[in-house]
Amino acid sequence: MPGGAIGSEWLGPEGGAATGCLIVPSVGHEDLSMHRGLVQLARRLGDRHIVVMVQHWGTDQSDGSVGDDDLMLRWRTGVEAAIATMQARGVEHLTVVAPRLGALIAASALPLAGVHRLVMWAPTSSGRRFVRELRIMQAARTEAAVDTADLNVGGYQYPRAMLDALATSRLDGRPLPAGEVLVVDHDERPVDPAYVAELRSLGAAVTEHRCNDIGPWADRSIDDTEVPHRSIDLIDSWLSRPPSGDVSTAAPRAQMHAPAPISNANHEQFGVVTKNQLHAVRTLPPGTHQPLGMLLYSTMGPGRSFVELARYEAQRQRMSIRFDAASSRWSPPRPFPRPTYQSDRLDLDDLRQCTAELVGSGADGVVLVGFCGGALALLRDETTTMARAVVAINPPLFDLAMNPDKPMRDRTASTSRITRRMAYAYRFVVWRIAAVRQLRSLTSRGIRVLFLFDDDDVGYLFWRNSLARTLREQTNRREIVVVNHPGLGHNLEGADTGEVLGIISSFIAEVEGVDGRAASVH
Amino acid sequence: MAEDWEAKVRAALSRVGRLALDADTLGSDDLLVDAGLTSQATVEVIFSLEDEVGCEIDDSLITRENLATIARMAAMFAAAAVRA
Numbered sequence: 001m002p003g004g005a006i007g008s009e010w011l012g013p014e015g016g017a018a019t020g021c022l023i024v025p026s027v028g029h030e031d032l033s034m035h036r037g038l039v040q041l042a043r044r045l046g047d048r049h050i051v052v053m054v055q056h057w058g059t060d061q062s063d064g065s066v067g068d069d070d071l072m073l074r075w076r077t078g079v080e081a082a083i084a085t086m087q088a089r090g091v092e093h094l095t096v097v098a099p100r101l102g103a104l105i106a107a108s109a110l111p112l113a114g115v116h117r118l119v120m121w122a123p124t125s126s127g128r129r130f131v132r133e134l135r136i137m138q139a140a141r142t143e144a145a146v147d148t149a150d151l152n153v154g155g156y157q158y159p160r161a162m163l164d165a166l167a168t169s170r171l172d173g174r175p176l177p178a179g180e181v182l183v184v185d186h187d188e189r190p191v192d193p194a195y196v197a198e199l200r201s202l203g204a205a206v207t208e209h210r211c212n213d214i215g216p217w218a219d220r221s222i223d224d225t226e227v228p229h230r231s232i233d234l235i236d237s238w239l240s241r242p243p244s245g246d247v248s249t250a251a252p253r254a255q256m257h258a259p260a261p262i263s264n265a266n267h268e269q270f271g272v273v274t275k276n277q278l279h280a281v282r283t284l285p286p287g288t289h290q291p292l293g294m295l296l297y298s299t300m301g302p303g304r305s306f307v308e309l310a311r312y313e314a315q316r317q318r319m320s321i322r323f324d325a326a327s328s329r330w331s332p333p334r335p336f337p338r339p340t341y342q343s344d345r346l347d348l349d350d351l352r353q354c355t356a357e358l359v360g361s362g363a364d365g366v367v368l369v370g371f372c373g374g375a376l377a378l379l380r381d382e383t384t385t386m387a388r389a390v391v392a393i394n395p396p397l398f399d400l401a402m403n404p405d406k407p408m409r410d411r412t413a414s415t416s417r418i419t420r421r422m423a424y425a426y427r428f429v430v431w432r433i434a435a436v437r438q439l440r441s442l443t444s445r446g447i448r449v450l451f452l453f454d455d456d457d458v459g460y461l462f463w464r465n466s467l468a469r470t471l472r473e474q475t476n477r478r479e480i481v482v483v484n485h486p487g488l489g490h491n492l493e494g495a496d497t498g499e500v501l502g503i504i505s506s507f508i509a510e511v512e513g514v515d516g517r518a519a520s521v522h
Numbered sequence: 523m524a525e526d527w528e529a530k531v532r533a534a535l536s537r538v539g540r541l542a543l544d545a546d547t548l549g550s551d552d553l554l555v556d557a558g559l560t561s562q563a564t565v566e567v568i569f570s571l572e573d574e575v576g577c578e579i580d581d582s583l584i585t586r587e588n589l590a591t592i593a594r595m596a597a598m599f600a601a602a603a604v605r606a
Contacts, residue, residue, distance in 0.1 A: 132581075133565045139584045140561035153561075188538065188566060219562045 004063030005265070006078040007055035008085075009330065011046030020050040020091030021239065024079055026100035026124075027056055027066070028134075028162075029154025030218060032301055032491055033225040034099055035329055037217050041097065041232045045239065050091055054082040056105070059304055061268075061281075066158075066494065071165035072108070072127075079109040087114070095239055096178070100124050100218060104169055111174040118178035118204070119235055122185055122214045125195040127169030134158060150494075152487060154221060155301070157494025171195075176204045182238050183207070184231055186214040209234055222300045222491065266311050273323050274353040276346070279330035280323035281307075284361075285314045292388055292512050293363030295354050296322035298329060299343070299374030301491040302393070309369070309501050313508070319361060321354050325374060343377035344404050351383040359386050367391065367508050371492065376400060379449070381441060389448040389511040391504050393492050396459045397467065401434035432466045439471060443479040450481045450507045452500060454488040481507065527596035530571060535559070535592070538566040550593040564589055577602050 023038055025031050042051045057074035058066035064074065079096075086094060095117040098106035103123030110118065124130045137153045151158040181204040185191040190210075199206050217228040263269050263284065273280040294313055296306040310320045324331040325347055334346065355366050365388035368378040375392035376399055377383060384390065442449060453460035463482060474480040483503055492500060528550060535545035535554075542558035559567070568589075572578055579602045588598040 129569075135581055135584050136565045136568055136589070137561040139586050140555075140559075140564040140589050141586070188540070 003074070004057070006057065006063070006081055007061030008082055009042070009053045009055075010050070011042050011052075012050040013047060016090070017048060017050050018091070019048070019093045019095070020052070020086045021045050021095045021097060022079070022082055022086060023051065023053040024096060024098040024102040024106040025053065025056070026102045026218075027059060027075075028101075028158060028494075029156035029222075029491075030100050031059065032154065032156060032222045032303075032493065033220060034218050035303075036225065036327075037227045037232070038099070039330055040227050040229075041235065044232055044236050049095075049239070050086065050089070052082055052086055054078055061307060066162045069161060071162055072105070072169050075105045076109040079106055083109075083115065095119065097121060097235060098123070101127070101130055101166070104130075104171070107171055107176065108169065108174075110176060110178060115178045117180045117182070117239070118176065119182045119184065119238070120191075120199075121231065121235070122189060122218055123183065123191060123195070125170070125192050127166035131163050131167045134163070152489050152494070155489040155491030155493060157487070157489055157497065159494065171198055171202070174202070176202045179203075179205055181206045182209065182235070184209050184211055184214070184234060186210060186212045188212070188215040188219065207238070267314050268310075273321060273357065274350045276326055276350060277332055278323050278326060278350060280321055280354075281310070283310045283314045283320045283322070285317050285319065287317060289362060290316065290318040290512065291364040292318065292367050292508065293358035293361065293365075294318055294320035294367050294369060294508070295351070295358060296320060297325065297351065297368065297370040297374050297378065298322065299325045299371060300328065302371055302493050303329065305492045305497045305501065306369070308497070309504060312501065312505060316505075318508075319358070319363065321358060323350075323354060326350065343373055347374075347377050348380060348382045348404055351377060352385070355383065355386050364388075367511065369393075369504065370395075372396065372490070373399065376402075377404075379438060379442060380404065381438075384442060384445070384447055387447055389450070389508065390442070391450045391452065391507065393452045394454055394457045394459055394488070394490055395451065396462070397435050398431045398459075398462045400438050401431040428466055432470075435462075435467055436470050439467070439474070439480065443474050448479055448481070448507075448511050450483070450504065452483050452485060452488065452492075452503065454490055455484050455486040457488075457490060460484055527600045528592055530574065530599070531567070531592050531595045534567045534570045534574070538570050539563050545592075548592060550596075551591050553590055554592070554595075555590070567595075571599060575599060575603060 023042055025038055026034060038053060042053055045051045055062045057071065057078050058064040058068060068074065083094065094115050096106050096110065096115050097119040099121035101124045103120040104127060106118065134151045134153050138151050150160055151163065176199065181199055183191055183196060183206055187210065196206055196208065211228065211231040211234055213228040213230045216226040267283055267285045269282045269284065271280055271282065272278060296310060298306055306322050310322050313320060326332065326334045358366050366386050367389045368383065368387050369391040370378045371393040373396065375395035378390045378392060379400060439449065451463065471480060475482060485500055488500060532545045535541055539545060539559055540563045548557055568579060579598060583598050583602060588594050
């Protein structure tokens with residue numbers, strides 16, 4: 001689209017299809033929580049339809065920033081561009097599936113394009129209401145005054161420009177071209193009847209359904225979100241009805257978007273890594289590379305922040321691999337389930353293979369970058385054989401004692417107070433010993449470590465209260481660097497992450513022996 | 523009047539608060555977060571009360587302190603009703 005490129009993921013049957021489905025996701029912390037559920041929907045529908053999930057301006061792989069002006073217009077334009085691209089490829093009968101804020105974006109974009117069906121999945125009825133939700137959620141969890149500045153909710157930093165754009169967005173009375181609209185909501189957050197009436201007044205034939213698996217999907221933290229299987233079944237069933245109109249099965253069938261065989265303008269190549277076929281992006285700038293390669297390991301996140309870090313480092317001639325852990329984002333599911341924030345032996349194998357690929361591509365060594373439970377996997381002896389440094393963002397260091405062959409969820413939160421206190425004491429004795437031993441093992445092998453913590457992150461509290469004194473020697477020698485960054489947020493996502501990414505770049509440059517301070521990424 | 527607002531808050535907590543406890547068993551000054559009130563459920567409680575009362579809480583009143591207990595939440599709505 002004008003001004004920059006919009007990313008998208010394409011799925012579909014090998015023989016193509018005449019029908020298509022465009023998924024318009026929400027933005028912000030909801031997008032982090034809901035992404036996996038949308039991937040499940042895309043895979044289900046991709047058996048019969050051309051499915052495209054658009055990546056909004058300033059998110060995922062798209063150009064721009066969520067701090068840019070005219071954000072709502074850019075988001076609408078991106079949706080319209082995706083629709084136009086699908087139609088140009090032969091999609092005749094198009095459905096748009098849009099959850100939460102995506103419904104508002106889609107509804108405002110659709111009058112300019114021909115769409116047959118629209119699924120509004122737990123739709124946000126107005127952007128102003130959405131911003132008020134953010135303010136209440138932030139106030140419920142922070143001592144800080146809630147003013148008109150940036151908000152940080154669910155680990156996502158909402159910049160002022162984004163809040164302003166959202167606050168003025170609503171259905172604006174334009175007719176909906178989609179003759180059929182499915183509204184799916186849930187008991188925890190029922191859709192305002194006035195909103196449905198407004199849809200009908202705009203000319204839509206509205207069908208309403210209620211599915212109570214939406215709350216555990218859309219309204220939970222990224223650690224606890226669940227895939228809304230019943231809602232997916234419902235949407236799949238609704239879309240299975242024969243299309244109205246004169247769509248001919250003999251019509252030319254739309255074909256899948258073919259992945260570009262060469263790098264894009266950011267020197268990115270999309271593909272898979274490891275024997276588990278994990279979703280990956282290789283960034284290979286032309287010319288001579290910096291000595292250290294960079295491995296970015298996305299578990300529950302970060303997504304966009306890692307994209308920006310890889311692109312910034314590519315400008316400094318650093319090659320990198322960025323990949324989604326198994327069962328995360330677009331990577332295929334694991335052979336057996338486990339909590340999304342934990343890593344196990346399979347993850348360690350994947351990391352080893354990616355590290356070996358970077359070294360095989362010419363890197364002298366590797367800097368590993370990860371987040372939360374994923375960062376813990378980077379601190380293991382098994383994954384650091386070719387590492388020169390590790391950047392760990394909000395790692396729950398107490399879990400370093402966990403056996404990667406027997407990961408399990410800490411269930412002490414649901415047990416009695418006595419049990420919780422015993423577990424707390426256990427954590428400070430046994431888990432502390434394991435963490436100290438592991439960190440000393442890394443630094444004794446010359447591996448530098450950067451910990452980046454939000455100021456109220458539980459991992460930071462464990463570091464400060466249980467590890468800092470014992471590891472003072474390592475921190476004094478800067479083998480371990482600890483940065484406590486208020487407002488970082490748990491997921492390191494949002495527009496205001498440039499300063500933090502600059503800290504990471506400076507650290508990598510220092511490890512590499514280059515005396516230079518990295519500028520802010522933005 | 524304050525008691526009326528507390529009753530409304532308790533009713534909203536029972537309706538949409540998803541608490542681990544019965545809202546009627548909570549003391550006025552008990553911390554709602556200890557009773558299992560999540561930030562998302564707080565949103566639903568506030569919106570539910572706003573719809574019922576027909577007023578909108580000003581952003582300046584949305585503070586952690588005002589959302590912490592039944593008494594504080596009731597006082598916030600009482601203040602908002604006066605302003606309205």
